[in-house]
Amino acid sequence: MPSRVANTSSVRAMALPMPSSCDLIEAAVIGLSLSMIAIVSGNKLTDWLGSAAVFITFLHGQLSFAMQESQGKMAQPTVENYHWSGRLFVTKEILWIATFALAGCWPLCAGSVLFATYPHWRALLRRS
Numbered sequence: 001m002p003s004r005v006a007n008t009s010s011v012r013a014m015a016l017p018m019p020s021s022c023d024l025i026e027a028a029v030i031g032l033s034l035s036m037i038a039i040v041s042g043n044k045l046t047d048w049l050g051s052a053a054v055f056i057t058f059l060h061g062q063l064s065f066a067m068q069e070s071q072g073k074m075a076q077p078t079v080e081n082y083h084w085s086g087r088l089f090v091t092k093e094i095l096w097i098a099t100f101a102l103a104g105c106w107p108l109c110a111g112s113v114l115f116a117t118y119p120h121w122r123a124l125l126r127r128s
Helices: 010-015 020-041 047-072 086-105 108-117 118-127
Strands: none
Touching: 020 047, 020 108, 020 118, 047 086, 047 108, 047 118, 086 108, 086 118, 108 118
16 A cells, blocks of 8 residues: 655655744743733642643644645645644634633633634734
8 A cells, every 4th residue: 555654764864844933932922821821720730731731732733734834835745635634623622612611721721712713823923
């Protein structure tokens, strides 16, 4: 069966790119926002653990959207259904917003709101 992913030997030979300055600024703003929400929410260990989990999810989302953008620029994408990545990301975050709001987990809810809107503000920041 033919592989749907690039040859791994050529992938290993490539150097890993550094995050862009825009990625670093986004991550800093999100990290600061989540920290402030954890403090305001009660400064409990669960608030900080939730904020850390949400922050790591954000970093994963950044990487996912960068890969999606890269696939979109290819004449022949190596992952045929790459465009579903963003759709599934936003749908997942909307479901988490409802769950976290019902449970009163405000740091997680705020993070999910930021992430559900991330594709839009990412596009705006990248145009600037």
